[in-house]
Amino acid sequence: MNDGKDSRNLLVRLGPKETARGSRSLRALTWVVLLSAWSLSVGLASAQDALGEDTNSLHGVVVNSITREPISRALVASPDNRFATMTDSQGHFEFAFPKTEAGTDGTRGDGSSRPSQLVARKPGYLTDPDQDLQLDPGAKEISISLAPEAVIVGSVKLPTAEAADRIQVEYYRREVQEGRARWVLSGTTTTRSNGEFRFAELAAGTYKLLTRELLDRDQPALPSQGEQLYGYPPVYFPNATDFADAESIQLVAGQTFQADLDVVRQPYYPVKVAVANPPLGGGVNVSVSPRGSHGPGYALGYNQQTHMIEGLLPQGVYTLEVSGYGPPMTTGTLNLAVHGAPLGATMTMVPLQSISVNVKEEFSTAENPDNLAFYKSYGRLRGSRQYLNLLLEPADDFGQAGAVGLRPPSGPNDAALVFEGVAPGRYWLHIDSGRGYVASVTAGGVDLLLEPLVVAGDASSPAIEITMRDDSAQIEGTVEGANASLSAANILAASLVGVSTPEAYREFAHVYFVPLPDSPGRFTEVVMSPDGTFSSPELPPGAYRVLAFKRQQTDLEYRNPDAMRIYDAKGPVVHLTAGQKEHLTLQLISKGE
Numbered sequence: 001m002n003d004g005k006d007s008r009n010l011l012v013r014l015g016p017k018e019t020a021r022g023s024r025s026l027r028a029l030t031w032v033v034l035l036s037a038w039s040l041s042v043g044l045a046s047a048q049d050a051l052g053e054d055t056n057s058l059h060g061v062v063v064n065s066i067t068r069e070p071i072s073r074a075l076v077a078s079p080d081n082r083f084a085t086m087t088d089s090q091g092h093f094e095f096a097f098p099k100t101e102a103g104t105d106g107t108r109g110d111g112s113s114r115p116s117q118l119v120a121r122k123p124g125y126l127t128d129p130d131q132d133l134q135l136d137p138g139a140k141e142i143s144i145s146l147a148p149e150a151v152i153v154g155s156v157k158l159p160t161a162e163a164a165d166r167i168q169v170e171y172y173r174r175e176v177q178e179g180r181a182r183w184v185l186s187g188t189t190t191t192r193s194n195g196e197f198r199f200a201e202l203a204a205g206t207y208k209l210l211t212r213e214l215l216d217r218d219q220p221a222l223p224s225q226g227e228q229l230y231g232y233p234p235v236y237f238p239n240a241t242d243f244a245d246a247e248s249i250q251l252v253a254g255q256t257f258q259a260d261l262d263v264v265r266q267p268y269y270p271v272k273v274a275v276a277n278p279p280l281g282g283g284v285n286v287s288v289s290p291r292g293s294h295g296p297g298y299a300l301g302y303n304q305q306t307h308m309i310e311g312l313l314p315q316g317v318y319t320l321e322v323s324g325y326g327p328p329m330t331t332g333t334l335n336l337a338v339h340g341a342p343l344g345a346t347m348t349m350v351p352l353q354s355i356s357v358n359v360k361e362e363f364s365t366a367e368n369p370d371n372l373a374f375y376k377s378y379g380r381l382r383g384s385r386q387y388l389n390l391l392l393e394p395a396d397d398f399g400q401a402g403a404v405g406l407r408p409p410s411g412p413n414d415a416a417l418v419f420e421g422v423a424p425g426r427y428w429l430h431i432d433s434g435r436g437y438v439a440s441v442t443a444g445g446v447d448l449l450l451e452p453l454v455v456a457g458d459a460s461s462p463a464i465e466i467t468m469r470d471d472s473a474q475i476e477g478t479v480e481g482a483n484a485s486l487s488a489a490n491i492l493a494a495s496l497v498g499v500s501t502p503e504a505y506r507e508f509a510h511v512y513f514v515p516l517p518d519s520p521g522r523f524t525e526v527v528m529s530p531d532g533t534f535s536s537p538e539l540p541p542g543a544y545r546v547l548a549f550k551r552q553q554t555d556l557e558y559r560n561p562d563a564m565r566i567y568d569a570k571g572p573v574v575h576l577t578a579g580q581k582e583h584l585t586l587q588l589i590s591k592g593e
Contacts, residue, residue, distance in 0.1 A: 058140060059094040062087050062120045065128045065145040066254050074122040076144065078115035087120075120144045126203055126253075130551070148254035150202040155195045156211055156261045158232070164195035167214050167232070167263070170296065171199055174206035174248070178430065179523060179559035183208060183243075183397045185296070207249040209237040209259050210297055215312070216265060229270075232263040233314045234297030243295025266314040270342040271300060273309040273334065277349050279324035284309075291317040291335055294396055309347070313338050323423060324349050331423045333457055353455060355443075356463045357406075357417035359384040363436055363470045383415030384468070387435035392419055395426035395452040424457035429464065436470035437522060437540040449520055472538035473576035477584035479509050479528050479548045509588060511536075512547045516573065517561040519543040525552075541578050547571040548586040 062074045070091025077084035087093045097114040117133045125146035135142065152171065156164045173186040186207075191197045216230040236246035237259050249257055278284070286309055288298040298318065300311035309320065317337050324330040330349035337343075361384070385406075392404040404427070407420045429448045431438050441448040444462035455461050509528040513536055515521030521542030528534045528548075547567055557563035570589050574582050 056114060057094060057096045059092065060142040060144060061091045062144045062146060063091060065147045071122060071146060074120050076118055076120045079117050079119060083115060118144065120146055122146060124149050126201065149200055150204060150251040150253060151256045152199040152202065152259055153256060154197060154259035154261065156191050156263060157195060158263060159265050164191050165193040167191045168212040169197045170210055170212065172208045176555045176557050178393060179557060181557055202251055204251055204253045207251060208246045209249065210246065211235045211261055211263060213298060229268045229312060230265050231268040233266055235261045235263050237261060242290045242293040244293045268312040268314055269338055271311055271313050271338065272344050274346045275307045275309065275349060276346055278307040279326045279330055282325040282327065285323045287321040288318055291319045315339060322347060329421050331457060333424060350457055352421040352423055353461055355419040355422055355461045357390065358463050358465050360467045362467060365470055382413060384417065385409065385415050387433055389432040391430040392422065392427040393430050395428050422455050424455050426452040426454055428452050436468050437472050437538060439467045439469040441466050450518060471578035473541050473580040474536055474539060475513060475546060475574060475582045475584060476535040477586060478533050479586045479588060481588055510549050510552045512556065513539060513544045514547065514558045514564065516543040516545060523558050539576060541576045543573060543575045545571050545573050546584055546586060547589060549589050
């Protein structure tokens with residue numbers, strides 16, 4: 001390494017001419033260094049600008065759907081977990097999404113790694129059912145709402161000093177399925193040593209609460225002959241004796257409901273029911289309920305070795321419904337009166353019924369195979385099996401019966417429609433058709449479009465008679481103001497590939513065609529097109545109320561006239577005749593916003 005003296009000596013030794021040439025070279029080198037530094041700084045700035053151009057940011061806030069207050073320390077993430085962050089103390093969050101080549105790294109093919117959805121989560125909060133989680137590609141700021149959980153807390157009190165730490169508590173939630181409300185078991189817990197219980201993370205809705213029966217622990221495990229046994233029968237909140245009379249608990253988001261239950265100690269008596277013709281090798285399911293009221297709470301068991309239904313029940317009148325899973329599949333029903341003494345009885349099981357279906361076709365056009373909707377793995381079906389799909393759905397909230405479908409064909413030439421293994425009970429007949437519409441359905445003179453099918457255990461059920469026609473009607477039209485609710489992303493996606501994704505399906509308005517009470521027709525739901533228009537499929541002639549909602553309605557109890565009265569002034573009524581095409585202009589309904 002040379003110091004400054006060596007540099008000066010070098011200049012002296014070179015002489016005047018060489019010295020001038022060296023000075024020019026040094027100046028040139030200096031300019032090269034300066035130019036390189038300038039180029040480097042420009043390059044860095046350009047790279048930074050390019051980085052800014054190749055990224056896009058999104059910021060937002062997570063709020064309480066009820067109070068609109070910000071929620072801190074909430075996790076905000078994409079559904080695939082490629083992006084995630086926590087909100088700050090003010091509920092704010094921010095993402096920077098780098099751009100990528102279209103169609104790579106999970107992108108949507110637009111060159112951006114930005115996800116199509118963001119979700120938020122935090123203990124004590126639930127997803128807001130009315131929150132639209134779809135992201136607009138051009139959005140710079142969004143708000144995500146979370147619904148505060150509802151909670152049911154309470155205690156079970158015993159009439160003695162015994163700790164109530166073994167009593168089970170259950171809650172049922174009222175849910176709408178196929179247009180009818182049903183009670184669905186949604187949670188169970190066991191009380192703590194002090195008798196307290198807690199159900200958390202509950203959504204707004206309607207609930208019922210009960211305790212399960214429990215034998216008293218202050219008695220020997222193997223009582224001597226004739227010794228009285230005691231237990232605690234079910235209690236249905238607040239103090240009802242059966243599920244039907246229990247109070248419905250209406251919960252709103254963020255509510256804490258106090259539900260205390262007082263159980264009563266009562267004598268229990270042995271019950272034994274002999275099964276005269278038990279199923280061979282199959283299981284048996286036993287349902288016990290107070291007579292005249294289906295519901296949970298009581299239980300008896302089946303002894304496979306002795307073929308006896310056994311257990312303990314307090315004094316009262318009960319209905320036993322028994323299903324044997326065969327072969328053959330059998331059923332039995334027995335009413336029991338327990339009055340202060342051991343009870344013995346005998347039950348005779350009967351085979352489940354078979355119900356035939358006859359179809360009368362009154363079609364005005366020839367069969368079009370391209371329009372037939374139902375095909376199976378065993379090849380093309382024959383007759384009305386080609387286009388009809390039938391299902392018997394239980395009409396009661398509780399009971400042994402389950403949904404029953406048509407038996408499969410026995411061979412390629414089997415066109416018969418038959419329900420096999422139908423237990424006693426009440427059923428609604430659900431019909432899907434790929435051709436025409438159902439003009440009438442009867443069984444033994446009962447109109448099954450308006451009334452349920454009743455299947456008795458002691459008599460054969462008449463055949464179901466269906467008449468099919470194809471002189472259908474149609475409703476088309478527009479939904480005013482619906483376009484304002486659509487994002488550019490979903491309009492583009494729908495126009496390219498149709499409304500096929502759950503996100504796009506959720507964002508487009510939904511139109512419902514609801515038959516009026518005592519009017520023939522078929523409930524139908526369609527999704528609005530991106531241009532704000534809609535068109536129904538073929539509809540049976542009849543009277544319909546037409547409703548348009550911004551979002552899909554999962555709790556529309558359209559089979560309950562009382563529940564549908566709130567929409568009497570919110571949608572037009574159309575009386576369709578055969579072959580008619582009606583045009584409507586609909587207004588969006590605020591419910592579900």
